[in-house]
Structure formats: C-alpha cells, structure tokens
Amino acid sequence: MADQDVDALLQAPSNDEYPTIDRIPSSYNPLHSFDLAKGDQKHYQQQYGDMYFLRLAKLKPAVEEIAAEAWGEIETAGESIRRVDRVLDVRQGELCWVAGTIYMDMPLKPNILDDISKDHWISAPPPREKYISPSGQDQIMLEDESGRLRLIGTPLQISTVVTGCIMAVMGTENANGDFEIIDMKVPDLPRQPQRWERDEASAVLANGNGKSSKKEQKERREGSKVAIVSGLGISGDEGDTLTLDLLMEYLLGEACGQSTQQEIGNISRLIIAGNSISEGTPLYSRDELSDKKTSKKYGYDSAAYNPAPTQRLDDFLATLLPSIPITMLPGEGDPANISLPQQPIHPAMFPRSRNYSPMPGSTEPGWFDSVTNPWEGDIEGWRMMGNGGQPIDDVFKYVEGEERLNMMENLLRWRCGAPTAPDTLWCYPFQDKDQFVIEECPHVYFVGSQPTFETTVIEGPTGQTVRLIAVPKFKETGEMVLLDIDTLEVESVIFKVFNDS
Amino acid sequence: MPPTRRKPAAQSAHAQQTLAFGPNSNKVTKPSIPSTSKKVDKIKLEEAITSEFSTPSPAPEDSQEAEVQAQIPESPRTLAIRSQGGAKQADGSAVEEKAKKIPETQIRKYWKGKEDERIAPRVHQQGLSVNEKILRHFDLSSQYGPCIGIPRMKRWKRADGLGLKPPIEVLAVLMREEGRGNGTAERAFMDGLLTSRLAVNE
Numbered sequence: 194m195a196d197q198d199v200d201a202l203l204q205a206p207s208n209d210e211y212p213t214i215d216r217i218p219s220s221y222n223p224l225h226s227f228d229l230a231k232g233d234q235k236h237y238q239q240q241y242g243d244m245y246f247l248r249l250a251k252l253k254p255a256v257e258e259i260a261a262e263a264w265g266e267i268e269t270a271g272e273s274i275r276r277v278d279r280v281l282d283v284r285q286g287e288l289c290w291v292a293g294t295i296y297m298d299m300p301l302k303p304n305i306l307d308d309i310s311k312d313h314w315i316s317a318p319p320p321r322e323k324y325i326s327p328s329g330q331d332q333i334m335l336e337d338e339s340g341r342l343r344l345i346g347t348p349l350q351i352s353t354v355v356t357g358c359i360m361a362v363m364g365t366e367n368a369n370g371d372f373e374i375i376d377m378k379v380p381d382l383p384r385q386p387q388r389w390e391r392d393e394a395s396a397v398l399a400n401g402n403g404k405s406s407k408k409e410q411k412e413r414r415e416g417s418k419v420a421i422v423s424g425l426g427i428s429g430d431e432g433d434t435l436t437l438d439l440l441m442e443y444l445l446g447e448a449c450g451q452s453t454q455q456e457i458g459n460i461s462r463l464i465i466a467g468n469s470i471s472e473g474t475p476l477y478s479r480d481e482l483s484d485k486k487t488s489k490k491y492g493y494d495s496a497a498y499n500p501a502p503t504q505r506l507d508d509f510l511a512t513l514l515p516s517i518p519i520t521m522l523p524g525e526g527d528p529a530n531i532s533l534p535q536q537p538i539h540p541a542m543f544p545r546s547r548n549y550s551p552m553p554g555s556t557e558p559g560w561f562d563s564v565t566n567p568w569e570g571d572i573e574g575w576r577m578m579g580n581g582g583q584p585i586d587d588v589f590k591y592v593e594g595e596e597r598l599n600m601m602e603n604l605l606r607w608r609c610g611a612p613t614a615p616d617t618l619w620c621y622p623f624q625d626k627d628q629f630v631i632e633e634c635p636h637v638y639f640v641g642s643q644p645t646f647e648t649t650v651i652e653g654p655t656g657q658t659v660r661l662i663a664v665p666k667f668k669e670t671g672e673m674v675l676l677d678i679d680t681l682e683v684e685s686v687i688f689k690v691f692n693d694s
Numbered sequence: 695m696p697p698t699r700r701k702p703a704a705q706s707a708h709a710q711q712t713l714a715f716g717p718n719s720n721k722v723t724k725p726s727i728p729s730t731s732k733k734v735d736k737i738k739l740e741e742a743i744t745s746e747f748s749t750p751s752p753a754p755e756d757s758q759e760a761e762v763q764a765q766i767p768e769s770p771r772t773l774a775i776r777s778q779g780g781a782k783q784a785d786g787s788a789v790e791e792k793a794k795k796i797p798e799t800q801i802r803k804y805w806k807g808k809e810d811e812r813i814a815p816r817v818h819q820q821g822l823s824v825n826e827k828i829l830r831h832f833d834l835s836s837q838y839g840p841c842i843g844i845p846r847m848k849r850w851k852r853a854d855g856l857g858l859k860p861p862i863e864v865l866a867v868l869m870r871e872e873g874r875g876n877g878t879a880e881r882a883f884m885d886g887l888l889t890s891r892l893a894v895n896e
Contacts, residue, residue, distance in 0.1 A: 238889075239843040246839040250856045338836040553715060624844060625852060 214446060214454055217417040219461035219518050222392055223558050223570030227534035227628055229621060239624045241615035245357075247627040249294055249337060252359040252608055255380040256292050260361035263378055264290055274363060279339040283366045290363035293337040297356045297591060299324045300331075302617060324590050324617075335362060335372065342366075346374030353603055355591045357612035380608045382653030385634035389574035418459050419572055420444065421674040423466035423524070423581070423641030424666030427509070429501025436671050437509060439688045445516050460675065461573070463517050466641025466664050467524025467566060467581025470502045503528065503542050511545035514561055522566045524581035524642055529566070532619035533583060533611055534628065537563040567610055569635070573678045578635035582642035584611040585663075587618045597643055601661045602651050605631065605638060637681065639664055639674075646672050648683045789854065789865065796866040801828070804863040825867045826879070832864045833882040841882040842889065847872070 229235055257276075264274045275289045283289055301324045325331060333349055334341045346364060354360065364374040422440070427433060442448040446457045510519060523529035523538050530536055540547045540563065551559030564570075567580035588600045591613065604610065610629035614620040620629075634657045643663040651659050660681045665672050671688040805828055809815070819827055833841035838853040838860055847868050853860040871879040878886075 240840065242840045242842075243844065247856075250839070250858065254857075338839075624848075 211451070214458040216458050216517060217414050217461045219417070219419075220392070220573050221462065221518065221520075221558060221562075221570070222395075222572075223520075223562065223564060223568070225565075226569050227565040227567055229534065229536060235621075236624075237622060239622045241622050243624045244615050244620075244622060244627050245294055245336075246338065247623065247625075248357070248609065248630055249359060251627065251630050252380050253292050255383075255608070256359055256361045256378060259381060260290055260292065260363070260378045264363050264376070280335055280337045280342045281339045283342065283372060285366045285368070288363070288365050290361055291335070291342075292359065292361040293335040293342075295354045295356060295358050295360055296334045296336045296341065296616075297354070298332040298334060299326060299591075301326050322590065323593070325593055335360070343371045344374055345371045348374050348377050352377065353592045353599070355588050355603075355612050356616045357614060358603075358607040358609055360607075379606050381606050382634045382651075382655075382657045382659070383608055383632055384655070385636065385653070385657035385659075386576055388636070391571050391576075392574060415679055416459050417461040417573060417678045419462050419464060419676045419678060420460050421464045421466055421579075421639055421641075421662065421664050421676060422667050423643075423664040424468040424668050425465065425506070425509075426471040426526075426666065426668030427469060427502050427505045428471040429499065429505050433668065435690050436667070436688045439690075440667070440673065441509060441512055443686070443688070444513055460517065461678075463513065463519045464579070464639070465519060465521045466579055466639060467522050468526050468642045468666065469506050469521070469524065470527050471668070507543045507545050510543060510561065514546055514549045518560045518562070520562045520564055520568070520570075522564055522568050522579065522581050522641070524566065525583055527581075532621055533566070533614060534621065535566040535581070537565055539563075567629075575636040575678065575681070576633060577637045577639070578610075578631070579637075579639040579641070580610070582640055583618060584613070585640050585643070587611075587613045590617070597640075597645075597663050598647050598649050598661055601638060601640055601663065602649075605634070605651070605659060605661075608632075635659060637662065637676065642666050644669075646670070646674065646685050648674075650681075789862070790869065793862055793865040793869055796863060801863045801866060804828075804861060825871060828864060828867050829871075829879060830883060832860070833884060835860075842885045844885075845880050846882060847880070 261276065267274055269288065272288060275287065277283055277289050277291045280291055280293045283291060301321055303320075333344045333354060335344055336342075344362060359380060361378045362372065362374045363376045363378075364372055367373050425437065427437070439448070443457065444460065444463060446454045449457075510521075513519060521538065523535045527535075527538060528542055529538050540550050543550075543561075543563075546561050549559060549561035550563065551557055567578065567584070569576070569578045571577070584604065585597060585600055588604065589595075589597070592600065604612065608631045610631055611618055611620065612629075614629055615622070634653060636658070637660045639662040641664045643665055645663070646665045647661075647663040649661050651661060653659070660676075660683065662674055662676070662683055664674050667673065673686045673688070675684050675686060677683070802824070805824055808828075808831060816827070819830075822830070829846060832838070832846070832850070838849060838858055841849065844852075847865075850860050850865050850868065868879070
C-alpha cells in the first residue's frame with residue numbers, strides 16, 4: 194500500500210483528474226437510557242438503598258433461574274439442596290443456596306473519616322491504588338433486605354467479586370456463623386438483540402407493515418469502519434498539537450497517499466470515549482481558597498478559569514465535523530457532572546461545533562452527538578455500549594491483578610454496568626430503575642482511558658458474542674482503534690512523532 | 695457576562711415575527727419521518743395493543759404467520775409494540791380502575807387474613823384506623839423495597855412494575871385516602887420521622 198503512495202510524492206503538477214473520495218454514510222440510532230431529567234425534575238432526596246433494591250429485584254430472578262437449573266437436581270449424601278428465600282434463613286449444617294448482593298467490607302475503602310483526619314493532620318492521605326488490605330482484613334458478605342451473611346470459601350479466591358454484583362451462592366453455614374461456599378453462579382450475559390433489530394422495529398412503526406423497505410436495506414453499505422479514540426488530553430499547551438494534528442489529517446483524508454485515503458473513506462464515524470480535556474486548572478482545597486483573595490466579577494473568577502483547553506477541543510472538533518460525524522462521551526476530566534451517568538457536555542462549551550448539533554427540542558441525533566457516559570446505541574445495526582472508563586477503573590481498585598479485559602467481561606456477566614456505583618463510585622440515586630443494569634447484551638463493549646489497547650471476544654450461554662475493546666489514552670500511546678463493522682475485527686492505528694533522542 | 699435584563703412588564707404588540715427554536719420551528723429542511731404518519735401509527739398501535747391484550751396466546755407465534763423474514767426469531771413487530779411505552783400506561787390506569795372497584799369487605803377480609811397470621815395482637819396500634827394499619831404493614835414489607843424517601847403510591851406502582859405482586863387492596867386503600875384528601879397517608883410515617891427537614895436545635 195505504501196509503495197504505491199511513494200510515487201505520489203515529489204512530482205510535477207499534473208492535469209489528471211483525481212476522483213473525489215466520499216465517506217461512507219453512518220447508520221446511527223442511539224438510545225437515551227442514561228439521560229437524566231433536567232432541572233426541577235431531577236430529585237436528590239431519595240436514598241441509595243432504593244438502587245440496591247432495584248438491582249436485586251431485576252437480577253434476582255435471572256440468577257435464581259440459572260442456579261435452580263444448576264443445583265436443583267443435585268443430591269449429595271442423600272440430601273438435596275434447598276433454596277432459601279432470604280439470606281438470614283440459612284441453617285447451620287444444612288446445604289442450601291441463596292441469591293443476594295455482594296458487599297465487600299474493606300477497611301482501606303475511602304472513608305468519610307478521612308476528611309476529618311485532614312483537619313488534624315497536614316493533608317489527606319494520598320488516594321490508594323487498590324483497596325485490598327494486605328493483611329486479609331477484607332470481608333466478603335452477601336446481603337439482601339433481611340441482612341448480611343459473611344462468605345468464606347475457595348470459590349471466592351478463584352472468581353472475582355465486587356461490591357454490588359448479584360450472585361447465587363451454594364453452601365452451608367458453619368459453627369462460626371460464616372457461610373462456606375461450595376459454588377457460585379452469576380446471571381451471565383442477557384439476551385442479545387439481532388443486528389438491525391431496533392432499526393427494523395422502528396421501520397415497522399413508520400411503515401405499518403412487516404417488511405423493512407427495500408430503500409433502507411439498500412442504504413446499508415458494506416465495508417465501513419468506526420474509529421474509537423479516548424483520552425485526547427487536550428490541555429491548551431503547545432506540546433500536544435502535533436499528534437493531534439496528525440490524527441486530524443488522517444481522519445480528514447489529507448495524510449498519506451491515494452490508496453490509504455480510500456481506506457480512510459471507509460471510516461464512517463468517530464467515537465471519542467472520554468477525557469478529551471486534561472485538567473488544566475488546579476483544584477484548590479478549602480483552606481487555600483479561603484486564603485486567596487479572589488475577585489469574583491461577573492460571577493466567576495477570571496484568573497482561575499483557563500479557556501484554552503475547551504477552545505482547542507472545539508477547534509479540533511469543528512475541523513473534523515464537516516467531514517465525519519462524531520459521538521462524544523464525557524470522561525473524568527471533562528466539563529460534565531462528576532457522578533455517573535455523566536450528562537452530555539453542554540453545547541455552550543463548543544461555540545463552533547455547536548452548529549453541527551441538533552436543534553434544541555428535536556429528537557433526532559445530530560451530526561455532532563454529545564452523549565452521556567456510559568452510552569448505549571446502535572451503529573450500523575450493531576448494539577454498542579461504552580463508557581469513559583470510570584466503572585472499570587473503580588472495579589480495578591477492588592480486585593487483585595491488572596487484567597482489564599477480565600474485569601470488562603465480569604461486568605457484562607454480572608449484568609451490571611457499574612457494580613460499585615453507589616458504594617465507591619459517585620452516581621445519581623435512581624429510584625425507579627437502576628439504569629446500570631444491562632438488559633440487552635451489546636455486540637461491542639468499549640471502555641476508554643485504559644492503560645493499554647486490548648481486545649477479545651467473549652461468548653455467552655445462548656450464543657451471544659461480544660467484542661470487548663479497551664481503548665488506550667491517546668495522549669500517552671497515540672493509538673486509535675478502528676473497528677470493522679462487517680466482521681467486528683479491531684485494529685489500531687498509532688500516531689507518533691519522530692524523536693531523535 | 696453582561697448584567698441580566700429584566701423582562702418588560704407588558705409585552706409590546708407583536709410587530710415583528712419572533713424566531714422559534716423548538717419543535718414548532720418552521721424549518722426549511724424536510725423532517726425525516728413525516729408527522730402525519732405518527733397519527734396513523736398511534737391508531738394502528740392502539741389496535742395492535744388491544745389485539746395483543748385480547749389474545750392471551752403467546753404473541754410471537756401469532757405474528758410469525760405474518761412474518762416475512764423468517765430468519766429473525768422474534769418479529770420486529772412484537773418488539774416494536776412492546777418497546778412502546780403506551781402499553782405500560784394503559785396497564786397503570788387499568789390497575790387503578792380495578793382498585794377503585796374493590797369493595798370495603800374485601801379490604802376487611804384482607805386485613806383479617808393478615809392479623810390471623812400472627813399469634814399475638816399488634817401492640818401500640820390502638821389509635822390507628824384500619825386503613826392506616828394496612829398502609830403501615832405495607833411500609834414494613836421489605837420485599838417491596840425501602841419505604842423511606844418515596845411516596846407510598848409510587849412505591850406500590852414500582853413494586854407492581856417489577857412483578858413483585860403487591861396486594862391490590864393496599865392500592866385501593868391508598869386511593870381512598872387520596873380521595874378523602876388525607877395528605878399524611880401519602881408518605882410512610884417513618885419517612886416523616888427519619889427525614890426531618892427542619893433543624894430541631896431549640
């Protein structure tokens with residue numbers, strides 16, 4: 194491919210007509226599962242206990258079905274395994290199984306008392322990388338509305354558990370009052386929709402008959418790709434412009450030669466999975482703020498606000514948008530709310546890219562779709578689910594080991610998008626429905642802002658297959674991920690600046 | 695940012711046509727789905743829903759005869775209809791209608807059944823009406839979730855939506871209390887005790 198392009202360089206101008214390369218249009222149908230009500234409709238008076246209740250009510254039937262199938266027929270030493278309704282109903286010496294929520298009691302978890310210790314000592318202790326206590330003081334418990342039951346046993350060391358995942362455990366209670374586990378079951382992957390299922394369903398409603406029109410089927414092109422990038426880390430400094438410009442030129446089809454440009458024309462959509470802006474302004478602590486004499490004119494402190502990162506990001510997006518549709522998820526460092534689900538970055542932050550956003554009040558997704566984090570939607574018929582990395586980073590702190598793909602797989606098998614959510618991950622107190630419960634298995638699950646690029650395919654009990662993608666931080670690795678829509682294969686494109694050192 | 699301007703008290707006569715940013719905007723571009731088809735959809739949808747309700751036989755088998763593309767196991771039609779929230783709303787008001795029709799005797803029978811389950815009578819409940827006793831028993835039934843921070847009606851509907859089968863007599867009592875204008879029965883008694891919004895420092 195590169196050899197043909199070599200001839201394109203250093204030539205005299207010619208009168209040849211070069212064919213214009215078109216970009217393949219993207220078929221896009223996002224879901225609004227994580228949109229929260231605006232303004233007055235969003236309440237914070239409720240407690241988080243509702244969320245745990247909702248999660249258990251939704252997933253308990255699923256996990257009990259799997260457990261009954263697995264353990265219902267077994268007879269050991271003449272006794273069959275009984276199912277108990279509540280966690281506290283287990284009897285000593287009797288083999289039984291029960292389903293509930295896992296709770297991990299770890300002394301190193303962030304504690305409200307750390308805030309108080311900050312008043313007495315000079316500064317707060319630095320945030321820990323892992324909450325696992327080295328001396329084995331962690332306790333794993335099973336909880337439901339009746340109470341908690343302490344769990345011990347070998348299956349806990351083999352499989353990973355985190356606070357908030359729903360499980361069915363089988364075993365017996367010992368003399369200490371602890372429940373010794375022999376086996377555990379998870380809800381496993383939910384039902385996976387067929388490709389194009391939602392688009393065909395909405396076509397049925399629009400046309401009123403059972404066929405999807407021939408015109409729509411013809412519009413489904415083959416050979417398109419989706420580009421996923423994360424962690425752009427724009428800080429407004431001059432240092433990060435070069436790789437960013439390379440990325441921009443690549444996506445616009447200005448870089449490389451004719452044949453590569455043809456391939457780039459297959460990229461139908463760009464997904465930015467969080468952390469586009471690195472934290473430029475320092476966050477002052479309470480004491481420092483009271484010492485500084487800030488002049489607040491017009492309602493904000495002009496000395497502390499640095500508009501450069503958002504301006505640079507806006508320029509980046511506005512250059513790309515005429516050519517390629519973009520879906521942007523907010524991340525940890527982005528100007529969106531801190532608690533999950535993060536709402537879309539407000540269009541006011543992007544004065545130039547705003548022109549490509551949908552009109553306020555319309556329900557269609559625009560060319561530039563600023564979406565929630567986590568996000569779910571249909572691209573080219575495939576159900577895609579992704580987030581900016583916060584759930585996985587939080588699960589990382591609970592488990593030993595560094596296997597990010599393992600954690601992503603576990604998240605899907607637990608059917609929980611953010612299992613640690615009310616516990617150590619800040620989130621909105623849902624009262625009607627725990628939005629993080631995964632009801633339909635995606636075809637592609639991508640997580641942004643991970644340390645390295647990793648990908649695999651996992652399989653489910655009823656034939657579901659999911660492609661897992663861990664997207665690395667562009668600022669550190671310069672990698673962008675290309676997902677082929679027809680085969681769901683993944684490749685990565687690396688942008689690097691030649692350094693003579 | 696410039697200081698905000700107060701709106702003029704009286705709107706001047708509409709000398710100039712104002713710009714409209716919203717769904718009513720007179721856009722030059724064509725909408726993707728023509729709005730007339732939405733009305734047709736609603737009528738067809740209601741017909742479809744009533745037909746779905748009247749035939750208790752499993753829906754997928756029904757619609758598979760009309761299915762054109764055989765490779766999709768669940769027809770897009772049933773999925774589309776199921777995904778529409780319209781069916782749920784029809785359900786909600788149907789349940790409320792049913793609850794309105796429940797006679798007083800059924801509620802008494804329900805409560806008598808609950809009291810007979812116990813060996814000892816309930817203590818500290820002498821001053822309460824039977825309705826309030828029923829509601830408090832519903833509050834403490836933890837299988838429907840925590841009773842704090844949520845109105846009783848909403849909690850009942852949520853439990854119903856999750857398939858936990860809360861007793862319909864409780865909904866009947868709630869609707870009666872609401873009809874009587876009893877505001878205190880809206881939230882659990884414990885909710886009032888545990889979430890006091892006024893500082894009691896005096």
